[in-house]
Each structure stands twice: as structure tokens, then as C-alpha cells.
Amino acid sequence: MYILGIDGGGTKTICAAARADGEILGRGMAGPANYLKEGLYTAKMSLTEAVEKALDAGKADREAVVVVCAGLAGVGRLNDRLIMKRIFAEICPNAQLILDTDAFITLIGATEYQPGLVVISGTGSIAMGLNDKGETARAGGWGHILGDEGSGYDIARRGLMAALHAHDGRGPETVIRQKVMEQFYLTSVEELISLLYGADTTPRRIAGIYPIILEAAEEGDEVAGQLLENAATSLVQAALAVIRKLKMEDKIFPVAVSGGVFRNSVKMCSTFQRILTGKIAGAHLIEPRHPPEVGALLVAREALAKAG
Amino acid sequence: MYILGIDGGGTKTICAAARADGEILGRGMAGPANYLKEGLYTAKMSLTEAVEKALDAGKADREAVVVVCAGLAGVGRLNDRLIMKRIFAEICPNAQLILDTDAFITLIGATEYQPGLVVISGTGSIAMGLNDKGETARAGGWGHILGDEGSGYDIARRGLMAALHAHDGRGPETVIRQKVMEQFYLTSVEELISLLYGADTTPRRIAGIYPIILEAAEEGDEVAGQLLENAATSLVQAALAVIRKLKMEDKIFPVAVSGGVFRNSVKMCSTFQRILTGKIAGAHLIEPRHPPEVGALLVAREALAKAG
Structure with missing residues (x-):
């Protein structure tokens, strides 16, 4: 068997x-x-x-x-x-x-059936939890058009938008702009637009720009830093919705983080942890057990x- | 000839x-x-x-x-x-x-070659202006993935996201949720997701949900009202970027509004006007002349x- x-x-x-x-x-x-x-x-x-x-x-x-x-x-x-x-x-x-x-x-896998949450942020994002009554709840995970707040796709898209805002005068300058142009060997913003609206552009491909935003944030770029802060806030918002639905506000339980957005960044993990524990004292971050x-x-x- | x-x-x-x-x-x-x-x-x-x-x-x-x-x-x-x-x-x-x-x-067409701006918000959005030196500038218009802030697509997408936030506990209740379900004869949110990620879903089709948000706002729904306020703020942001680039901050000039988002809503026009004239006293809203x-x-x- x-x-x-x-x-x-x-x-x-x-x-x-x-x-x-x-x-x-x-x-x-x-x-x-x-x-x-x-x-x-x-x-x-x-x-x-x-x-x-x-x-x-x-x-x-x-x-x-x-x-x-x-x-x-x-x-x-x-x-x-x-x-x-x-x-x-x-x-x-x-x-x-x-x-x-x-x-x-x-x-x-993350909690071995113990009460707790997992917050997944890769190309997409979702939060899911289990309480001591065996009830589950989820928030997020509605895909790249209608959701996935705080995902790699979402961060990358907002990073590109910030680069365009810097270009056309709507927002502050950011190194994201130059880094994106260099990454794709582009000479104009119009080329970037043509590239990103091409038939083979998938959410995954756009999410592939996330490491650029991460690098910019780690070099101290304020716009990029704010994007990561906002993404962490969105992911905490999803976690909070799950915690409330499962009536776990006053419990002590683990929150496992999973997916490429967390895996590649200590900064992202610590930002998420800071915002989450500021709201729910009993929630402590863990690596998924399995x-x-x-x-x-x-x-x-x-x-x-x-x-x- | x-x-x-x-x-x-x-x-x-x-x-x-x-x-x-x-x-x-x-x-x-x-x-x-x-x-x-x-x-x-x-x-x-x-x-x-x-x-x-x-x-x-x-x-x-x-x-x-x-x-x-x-x-x-x-x-x-x-x-x-x-x-x-x-x-x-x-x-x-x-x-x-x-x-x-x-x-x-x-x-x-909107200004008959006189100094001024047009702010277009339909499925997409863009602001463009002309100053007394004959210089032009634009902001926005980067398409539905990377821009079009304040457009019908953007408002509709955010409205759908607000409905999903109400559904999974991340945000306040809003009548948008019920109105969308009724409009599409849906019995579950999962059906909405299937519908909106179908192969024939275009930005224009999503933008077609804008009238629902408008109706909700006019009935006093707070979430919908805030979406319109945010959209107007985004469109003003685009207009301001153009005004600054053309050095028109202290001039008196017309701003024509165009496109379905403005055409179908006095509320949208008046909100845009209030936010814009709060920042640039000399800007006055007009209908496009031609x-x-x-x-x-x-x-x-x-x-x-x-x-x-």
C-alpha cells in the first residue's frame, strides 16, 4: 500500500x-x-x-x-x-x-496540521489558515487581473508604473527606470511598452522583473523601498482577514511564508514580520516545515x- | 483641393x-x-x-x-x-x-490650438497639453497593464477587487459586489473569476463594468465613492505633470475632459474639477470645442x- x-x-x-x-x-x-x-x-x-x-x-x-x-x-x-x-x-x-x-x-505542509497560516507570494499571492477547530479560510489568490496583491507580479507591475511615472513627470525619480532599461537593452520607454504588451507577455514574465525592484530597494532607492513596504502591508492585510475569519486574533500560532518573493529577500520577510506582529502579537514567522x-x-x- | x-x-x-x-x-x-x-x-x-x-x-x-x-x-x-x-x-x-x-x-480639437490641456479617460487614460510656445507634453497612456490610471478599465478593475476584498474579508462591504453578481447572473465569486479570466476578456470588456461603480457611487456606496475620488486624483496627477512640464502653473487656461468616464458622470467631472482647481487656480474645465x-x-x- x-x-x-x-x-x-x-x-x-x-x-x-x-x-x-x-x-x-x-x-x-x-x-x-x-x-x-x-x-x-x-x-x-x-x-x-x-x-x-x-x-x-x-x-x-x-x-x-x-x-x-x-x-x-x-x-x-x-x-x-x-x-x-x-x-x-x-x-x-x-x-x-x-x-x-x-x-x-x-x-x-507548512504547519503539519497545527493551527496556523501560510502566506504565499510568488507570481501570485494568497493567504490560507487553519484553526484549532479544523476550520480553514483564505484571502486573496484571485489572479493577476483582480488580485494577487503583494505578489511578484504586483510588485513588478507597480515598479514599472513607478518607472513610467518618473519618465512622464508624475512621480519621483527612481533607479528602477534605468535598471529596467539596462536589463532589456532598451533605448526608449516606447520600446519597453512594445515589449511588455507583446503577445508572449505573461504575468510570470512581468513578475520576473521583481528582482530588479528588490535590488533597487536594497541599494536604498526610496520608491522601490516603498513598493516592498506596500506589498508587505497587502500580504499582512490578507493574513489579517484569514486570522479574523478563524477567530485567532488572541492565539499564539505560526505564520509560514512561502514563494519567490519571500525566498529571495530577508528584507521582505522582516518587513512582513514587523507589520504583522505589530497587529497580531501572537503570530510568529516560520519557514514551512515541509x-x-x-x-x-x-x-x-x-x-x-x-x-x- | x-x-x-x-x-x-x-x-x-x-x-x-x-x-x-x-x-x-x-x-x-x-x-x-x-x-x-x-x-x-x-x-x-x-x-x-x-x-x-x-x-x-x-x-x-x-x-x-x-x-x-x-x-x-x-x-x-x-x-x-x-x-x-x-x-x-x-x-x-x-x-x-x-x-x-x-x-x-x-x-x-478640444482647444483649437490654444494653450490648454485635454484629459482623456475612456477604456484607457492620458493627459496631453500645449503651451503658448507651441510645445506639447503628455503623461499617462501606457496601457492597461502599466498605466491608464483613472480610466474606466482602472476604475472597474479596482471596483472588482473591492468586491473580492469584501468577499474574502480584506475590506469593507460594498454594493458593487451584489451589483456585479446580478449583472452577470452569477451565483458564486468563483464564477466571476472564471468569467473574467476567459480568453475573450479584453480591457474594454472589464471597463464595461465602470457604469456599475458609477451607479453604486451615486447611490452613496462609500467604497465606490472613494474609487471615483481616487480615479479623479490620478487624472489630476497626470494633468499636473503636463502642466509642470509646460511651465503653465501660473497661467489661466482651459482643461477639456473627454471620454466615457467623464461623459457619463457629472459627479466625475465635478470631482476632477474640485481637485484640479485646488492645485492650479488658473485651470478651468471645458467641454472639448470640437x-x-x-x-x-x-x-x-x-x-x-x-x-x-
């Missing part, structure tokens, strides 16, 4: 395979599994490849898998979930399937324990 | 035909002329149709046109301009062509006068 934990995201899919007692046998990695963006065929190939690699490491076969927990982006609607169920029925025909969001498995695919394994193990 | 003024935008193209002395013979309207979005074939068809309809009204033919001024979106780069020159060489083979931005011809295609005609007539 084996269980699988899967973290299927927009760029890569990671599967962890374990024995029923939770001992990890191996991991497998493959391409993106977001079927809304990549199409069904690619999603199925990625999931199959990640599962096979993880099981190969333990010389286990797919028929022996009894529970799969997959945290996937883009499976919010019932129809999406039915499609995923069909795919997994072929990959692991004898397994019970638990489908949840990537945010949920990240939370469970990665998301292990969070998914923990969920799978819980389900197995309940079933058995 | 005839002259043409053309306003070629993202949804429609309008051409005004006039005699050399400026007397308007007729107007013609056709589809969109933005070749970057619609393709060369559509752009050329739209321009040809608008020109022919305008000339037909005056029983004039295309060979007799001596100057064409076209204000077009999306002709910022040299290559775009060369392509447009080739198109117009076929439409009006004997005419001198003046290519400029849609903002510039709107400005000239529409953009007549602005283009004025530019064409100037060119003819200089040539002759």
Missing part, C-alpha cells in the same frame, strides 16, 4: 510517494499540470510522469497506490474536478483521490487513517 | 472631409483602424471606407485630397508609421500625410497653410 502527494503547479509538478506509515520512498518531477492553461494532454503527461518517477524510486507500481492527494491550481469548478478525477482514474486506478488547492497542501507535496502526503495519510 | 481629418481608434474610425478653407463637406464612419490589434487588412479597409464615405458626402474624389492628418492609436514606432504611410499612399495618392496620436488630435476628427482637420489646415 502506497500513498501519493502531488503538488501540480503552473511550471512544474512534484509527486512524493510514501508507504502507508508516511515514510517517503521517492520523489518525481515533471512539467506543468495546470490543464486550463496547458491543455488536458500536457497535464495528464506531467502528472503521469511525476507519479511514475516517484514510484520508480521505491520500485512500487501504480496499482498498489491507495490514496492520492493532489493540490492543483485551476480546479475550482466542479467540471474541472470531474475531468481531473477521470485522469487520475487512469493513472492510479485503485486509489481514492483527494483534490484540493495548491494553497491548502502548502498550508498543511514542502507542498509533503503537505499533500500528510492529507493522504489522514484520509487513509480515517478510512482504515 | 480637399483636406481630411481622421480619428482612428480601437472601435471605430471617423473621417471628416473639408475644403482647403476648413469648411466641412461630410463625415464618414467605419470599423476599427488599430492595425496592431486588428491586422493590416482590417485597418486598411476601415480607413478606406471612412475616407470614401466622407468624400462621397461632398462628391469629392480621393485624387483631389492634398493633406491628410490621421490621429491613430498604436503607431508609436517608426516601423508602424512606415506601414501606415504605405497604406495612405494607396488611399490618397496625392496627399501629404501627417500621422500623430489620437491624444494629439483630441487636444487640438471632436478629435475636427482636431485632425485643424492640423491638416495648418500644414496646408504652411505649405502654401
